[in-house]
Amino acid sequence: MAEVFLRKLRQGAFLSQQDEGILNALARPLRQVRAHRDIVREYSAERFLPLIVQGWACRYRVLENGKRQIISILVPGDLCEPFGALPQINDDPLSTITPVTFVPVKLDGLARAAQSSPAIAKALWWDLLVATRIERELIVSLGRRMAPERTGHLFCELYLRLETVGLVNDCGYEFPLTQSVLADALGLSTVHVNRSLQELRSSGLISLHNRRLTIHNFWRLQELCSFDPTYLHLAGASKQCAGTARLIENTGVIHVS
Amino acid sequence: MAEVFLRKLRQGAFLSQQDEGILNALARPLRQVRAHRDIVREYSAERFLPLIVQGWACRYRVLENGKRQIISILVPGDLCEPFGALPQINDDPLSTITPVTFVPVKLDGLARAAQSSPAIAKALWWDLLVATRIERELIVSLGRRMAPERTGHLFCELYLRLETVGLVNDCGYEFPLTQSVLADALGLSTVHVNRSLQELRSSGLISLHNRRLTIHNFWRLQELCSFDPTYLHLAGASKQCAGTARLIENTGVIHVS
DNA sequence: CGGTTGCTTGAGATCCATCAATAGGAGTGG
């Protein structure tokens, strides 16, 4: 099993050596997909769930009028479907944003792993619940947040998600989304995404060049977007905690709140 | 266990007499809550999940700026949290819209029921997956649908959800939502909800008086909102199927599409 | 009866989409 997945699951439960061994035994040969391809899934009893190891993907929906809405953004460590997924129920399509390498995980293998160890079950439930929290947060963003706020909120969320799998460095991360893909994720037009980005940039909060996003002042960005990381249920990431940790990291100044 | 719940679960799996017996054994004394109250939940190992038997409720979120977004609308037959919910993970608050009577279902009881019978497990997973599909559909609505379309889409969804628990009659149902609550559910302002409703009314598609919604032409409404009911995973509710069924029912005219 | 709540309507402001045009960069074939 991919190390990124274990890293993420450790946020949700304490996994013993044995637990990790069980999960590792589910590993399958890696598969590669090029960018901008759909990841096709079989709906059979022998179903495999894609577990992303490298690269970014998304779950999306295309409406009759041609508009597209991205429902979730998937990064390394993300399991694309719940571990108890029913074989006969189909899902919204997945598409790669960058080249992706993933592990196909056998559905029934996961279920058996969950039954064999309470810690694994707990970790998988945790993973599932966090995924639905992330989707709910998107509901809140789309329904009640202004464009720049919405944009910054996503940046904060991805920062923490990527941090747990070790993909954050120098206060930033690789951000492969095109402005038009970002628009589909945020329910905005490309033009307006562009203007929201300029607003964030000119406030000195972020920079975004060459597919790399840097957050210059996480605390201020979080403040601006009323980003409260508790919904990610990361070990010890309450609002203050993440805020001050970021402040220390990014400015070298220690504040006590 | 509440009959409404069983009615709903039968859409997701074939439950034997014995299965239904197991589920019924989980029944607890009913509890009543008045309208506009939060349903408070304990986060302990002995946790109970509220299962709504009568009345409407919602899961919501209040932002720092005072705006509110409703994340899901809960009607009779809805279990308010996934059956594998983790004891220590908290959730967005639930609030009643009308007076509500619910059954507190013991979390570990549900888990044991799922382990004892594959059909129950399947039904519960089905229920959970449908709930997340509904939330995803809201993401699509909020992100990419215009106000009247969004409004009609919700009406169509609730029609089918309520139909499976026997709460639809005469092409309509009791609709207790205030325009301002509806606004919070649709990510709109009350004023704009009012205008969207007028648009739907003047097209002759619906009427909404005295807390009762009637859909005069389900097929046309569905067409207008590009409502595709497959995401509800109801037994035999594909797009055409529901469409023509509704057409027959509501106008007395049989069309072959 | 007065107070509250919910619905409706109008007017103006704001947010955001659409359309159109420009510019830069990356690839591609000649």
Add this chain to the structure above:
DNA sequence: CCACTCCTATTGATGGATCTCAAGCAACCG
């Protein structure tokens, strides 16, 4: 190396969707 194309980012102008503010009206209720 150059012409060409495609894709992405950017900018301006305009219109549409939606919000906010404000007022009036109806129903209900103590």
